[in-house]
Amino acid sequence: MNVGVLGTGITKFGERWDQGLRELLLDAQLKALKDANVEANDLDALYTGNMGGGPLSGQLHIGAMATENLNIDKPSVRVEGACASGSLALRQGILAIEAGEAEIVLVSGVEKMTDVSTEQVTTMLMGAGDEEIDGFTGLTFPGLYALLAKFYMNKFPKLTRDLLAEVSVKNHFHGTKNDYAQFRKEITIDTVKNATMVADPLTLFDCSPITDGAASIILTSEAKAKELGAKVSIIGSGLGTDSLSLARRKSLTRIDAAYSAARRAYKQAGITVDQISFAEVHDCFTIAEIYAVEALGFAKEGEGYKLYENKDTYFDGKTPINTSGGLKACGHPVGATGVKQAIEATMQLSGKAKGRQVTDAEIGVTHNVGGSGGTAAVHVFKKVRD
Amino acid sequence: MNVGVLGTGITKFGERWDQGLRELLLDAQLKALKDANVEANDLDALYTGNMGGGPLSGQLHIGAMATENLNIDKPSVRVEGACASGSLALRQGILAIEAGEAEIVLVSGVEKMTDVSTEQVTTMLMGAGDEEIDGFTGLTFPGLYALLAKFYMNKFPKLTRDLLAEVSVKNHFHGTKNDYAQFRKEITIDTVKNATMVADPLTLFDCSPITDGAASIILTSEAKAKELGAKVSIIGSGLGTDSLSLARRKSLTRIDAAYSAARRAYKQAGITVDQISFAEVHDCFTIAEIYAVEALGFAKEGEGYKLYENKDTYFDGKTPINTSGGLKACGHPVGATGVKQAIEATMQLSGKAKGRQVTDAEIGVTHNVGGSGGTAAVHVFKKVRD
Numbered sequence: 010m011n012v013g014v015l016g017t018g019i020t021k022f023g024e025r026w027d028q029g030l031r032e033l034l035l036d037a038q039l040k041a042l043k044d045a046n047v048e049a050n051d052l053d054a055l056y057t058g059n060m061g062g063g064p065l066s067g068q069l070h071i072g073a074m075a076t077e078n079l080n081i082d083k084p085s086v087r088v089e090g091a092c093a094s095g096s097l098a099l100r101q102g103i104l105a106i107e108a109g110e111a112e113i114v115l116v117s118g119v120e121k122m123t124d125v126s127t128e129q130v131t132t133m134l135m136g137a138g139d140e141e142i143d144g145f146t147g148l149t150f151p152g153l154y155a156l157l158a159k160f161y162m163n164k165f166p167k168l169t170r171d172l173l174a175e176v177s178v179k180n181h182f183h184g185t186k187n188d189y190a191q192f193r194k195e196i197t198i199d200t201v202k203n204a205t206m207v208a209d210p211l212t213l214f215d216c217s218p219i220t221d222g223a224a225s226i227i228l229t230s231e232a233k234a235k236e237l238g239a240k241v242s243i244i245g246s247g248l249g250t251d252s253l254s255l256a257r258r259k260s261l262t263r264i265d266a267a268y269s270a271a272r273r274a275y276k277q278a279g280i281t282v283d284q285i286s287f288a289e290v291h292d293c294f295t296i297a298e299i300y301a302v303e304a305l306g307f308a309k310e311g312e313g314y315k316l317y318e319n320k321d322t323y324f325d326g327k328t329p330i331n332t333s334g335g336l337k338a339c340g341h342p343v344g345a346t347g348v349k350q351a352i353e354a355t356m357q358l359s360g361k362a363k364g365r366q367v368t369d370a371e372i373g374v375t376h377n378v379g380g381s382g383g384t385a386a387v388h389v390f391k392k393v394r395d
Numbered sequence: 396m397n398v399g400v401l402g403t404g405i406t407k408f409g410e411r412w413d414q415g416l417r418e419l420l421l422d423a424q425l426k427a428l429k430d431a432n433v434e435a436n437d438l439d440a441l442y443t444g445n446m447g448g449g450p451l452s453g454q455l456h457i458g459a460m461a462t463e464n465l466n467i468d469k470p471s472v473r474v475e476g477a478c479a480s481g482s483l484a485l486r487q488g489i490l491a492i493e494a495g496e497a498e499i500v501l502v503s504g505v506e507k508m509t510d511v512s513t514e515q516v517t518t519m520l521m522g523a524g525d526e527e528i529d530g531f532t533g534l535t536f537p538g539l540y541a542l543l544a545k546f547y548m549n550k551f552p553k554l555t556r557d558l559l560a561e562v563s564v565k566n567h568f569h570g571t572k573n574d575y576a577q578f579r580k581e582i583t584i585d586t587v588k589n590a591t592m593v594a595d596p597l598t599l600f601d602c603s604p605i606t607d608g609a610a611s612i613i614l615t616s617e618a619k620a621k622e623l624g625a626k627v628s629i630i631g632s633g634l635g636t637d638s639l640s641l642a643r644r645k646s647l648t649r650i651d652a653a654y655s656a657a658r659r660a661y662k663q664a665g666i667t668v669d670q671i672s673f674a675e676v677h678d679c680f681t682i683a684e685i686y687a688v689e690a691l692g693f694a695k696e697g698e699g700y701k702l703y704e705n706k707d708t709y710f711d712g713k714t715p716i717n718t719s720g721g722l723k724a725c726g727h728p729v730g731a732t733g734v735k736q737a738i739e740a741t742m743q744l745s746g747k748a749k750g751r752q753v754t755d756a757e758i759g760v761t762h763n764v765g766g767s768g769g770t771a772a773v774h775v776f777k778k779v780r781d
Contacts, residue, residue, distance in 0.1 A: 029527070031527070060455060061449070061455075062522070063447070063449040063450045063519065063522050064449045064450050064453075064455075066526060067450075067518065067521065067522050067526045067530055068522055068525075068526040068527075068530075069446060069447075069475060069477055069519075069522035069523055070475070070476060070477040070522060070523045070524075070639060070765055070766050070769055070770065071475075072475075072476050072483070072636065072765075072769075072770060073476070073477075073636050073637065073638070073639050073765065073766065073769030073770050074639055074769075076636040076637075077636070077637070077638045077639055077643070077769070081636075082635055082636050082637060082651065082652065082655050083636060084486075084634035084635075084636070085634075085636045085770070086474060086476060086483050086486075086487065086634075087474070087475045087476060088472060088473070088474060088475075089455060089456070089457075089458075089473045089474075089475055090456060090458045090459070090472055090473060091455055091456040091459075097458070097472050100470075100472075101472065101487060101490075103494075104487075104490050104491055104494040104496055105490055105494075107493075107494035107495065107496065108489075108490040108491075108493035108494040109493065110490055110493065132453065133449065133455075135453065136448070136449050136453050136454055136455030136456060137455055137456045138456075139454075140452060140453045140454040141415070141417070141454075144453055144454075248470035248471075248472075249468055249470075250458065250459050250462040250463070250467075250468050250469060250470070250471045251459065251462075251463070251468060252459070252463045253456060253459050253460055253463055257463070265468065266468065269468050379456055379458075379459065380456050380459065383456055383458075383459030383460075383463070384456065384458060384459050384471070
């Protein structure tokens with residue numbers, strides 16, 4: 010697999026009272042087209058990831074919105090896989106190019122979450138789990154991940170409360186370096202531990218926020234990428250699935266779908282984990298980042314804590330994780346998150362991640378999870394050598 | 396393009412109080428696997444079309460449900476484009492094969508609509524239009540299509556009330572021949588004209604019903620299809636888009652996206668309209684079938700009425716349209732409809748449409764519309780010669 014990245018565009022993430030679903034999407038689309046120096050009419054296909062448009066805004070059919078925004082009549086499809094929707098859109102964009110059906114594709118992700126109550130958002134998000142098991146019994150996503158954290162930390166007590174909090178501290182630090190991040194202030198381990206309890210052991214600062222935002226990326230074929238001098242290419246795409254409900258998982262100390270996705274993506278890319286310069290991972294809750302670094306192979310199961318003992322996961326550490334600030338600090342507009350991860354990978358590999366630049370970055374991966382692990386997508390990005 | 400059809404499965408369409416979203420999907424999936432003689436573990440990818448799972452059932456993330464149903468860990472994605480969701484899933488399945496990422500793909504569509512009030516369903520369906528224009532002003536889909544009917548019949552008065560009613564009469568007749576159709580009784584022009592008015596000029600019998608149902612189809616590569624002796628192949632896939640709202644269309648007497656989709660699909664298939672033996676089209680309302688036969692090229696704009704003067708659109712007529720009973724009589728579980736159309740095309744081309752079989756069927760097309768024409772998908776199916 011070899012698909013080039015021609016350009017990217019992203020909105021400021023946050024509480025965007027100034028823009029609706031359509032305007033956020035348009036803003037990211039136009040920025041990406043400008044960055045790629047591509048006319049809307051040159052696009053052969055569009056894919057847009059969105060999770061909650063129906064329940065939150067009464068707006069489905071966002072594929073047609075994506076083309077209407079640009080006043081074009083092109084194949085355009087909305088893709089949804091809960092919080093992995095953005096990466097699924099990315100994957101479908103890649104496949105359209107690989108199929109020879111499209112040469113230039115605009116992939117976007119968008120979510121408008123702050124126009125409704127937190128209760129409505131929490132209910133919508135439970136659509137990522139099993140409505141008839143998890144939802145019916147009153148579980149919410151903080152509750153599900155709290156159960157995972159309890160289970161994991163009971164089995165692997167070396168992941169202490171302080172080390173778990175380090176995930177959030179590090180991601181908030183990275184957020185201070187990122188212009189489009191929702192939260193841009195440093196915090197301490199005590200900030201995390203002393204914050205309002207959401208679902209034991211997870212406090213407010215263990216949880217990613219509710220966020221509006223959109224992100225777009227323009228992909229092209231290997232040949233066209235060479236012609237236009239693209240600096241970054243995507244060389245692997247892996248997708249794994251598992252049960253919607255935690256109740257039906259084989260193991261609760263790992264997210265199997267993410268192991269599958271990583272294995273498939275690395276195989277396709279022909280890489281091993283030691284070649285990876287950095288990763289953008291799905292830290293919807295601090296505990297999720299621990300599962301992520303293990304699934305990606307940076308640590309064995311139960312040993313993810315080791316990466317957080319010595320600041321290894323900071324942008325200038327051995328294994329930089331979530332240099333964008335992650336879902337925690339950058340914000341988590343769910344449909345946009347997977348595309349934002351791809352943008353961060355692109356920025357790092359093209360040397361544009363000012364203030365948080367990973368030195369000599371050659372290969373980066375993104376890791377995006379839907380629900381509590383019903384879907385996981387991993388993509389491998391590579392710097393194109395001049 | 397050449398993708399083979401290995402098997403199909405479909406549930407009875409109707410008010411399915413006995414099955415939920417998951418069970419309907421599972422039923423269609425298992426039937427298709429059995430029909431294709433394929434093991435779940437042999438699948439390389441799954442695509443599932445669904446529109447209203449979020450707003451109606453609180454269940455998003457249906458890609459993971461599709462694999463969980465079969466106890467497999469495979470790439471699996473939910474696709475949504477309002478009432479065209481099923482055809483979009485079909486298209487993504489085709490692209491995955493064309494991309495060389497999958498050899499055997501299970502494409503499904505599912506919708507569970509009868510567990511909630513008609514008002515909730517009508518509100519959800521408005522997510523297919525522009526929520527900020529159409530939805531905000533109180534329009535519903537019967538209202539939108541009534542506006543189209545008024546506009547069209549004012550400009551083209553040769554489409555009389557009686558000829559418009561003929562669409563429904565013919566589709567109900569076909570429904571009597573189809574085991575899985577929701578409505579299986581013949582009606583007359585008077586039945587349509589004397590029914591409860593829904594939105595002038597459309598009465599209850601001009602409108603497709605609210606339906607539960609699921610449909611699955613298994614696709615494979617050209618090489619594998621040859622090896623396994625597949626009887627039907629898909630040789631063209633066209634997708635067009637336009638504005639979500641009618642207010643922003645160039646013309647109201649045609650659905651431009653469907654013209655684009657047909658032109659693209661025919662071009663890819665290398666066919667002209669005179670080679671087409673039959674078509675399954677999107678008759679969400681009777682007027683929509685008139686727009687459909689014109690977009691597909693069976694009649695010029697404004698002359699679609701001619702096909703309804705002499706029973707040409709019956710299964711044994713010159714231009715058979717909606718031999719399944721269409722959305723009107725077969726029922727319209729929105730995410731499943733596009734896949735059901737593909738199944739009807741497959742049945743016709745493999746000589747299995749008992750009681751409604753089109754003689755010497757060689758090429759069939761499906762035409763699936765999202766919203767009032769924001770998305771349209773056309774697929775071309777061909778009988779494989781022995």
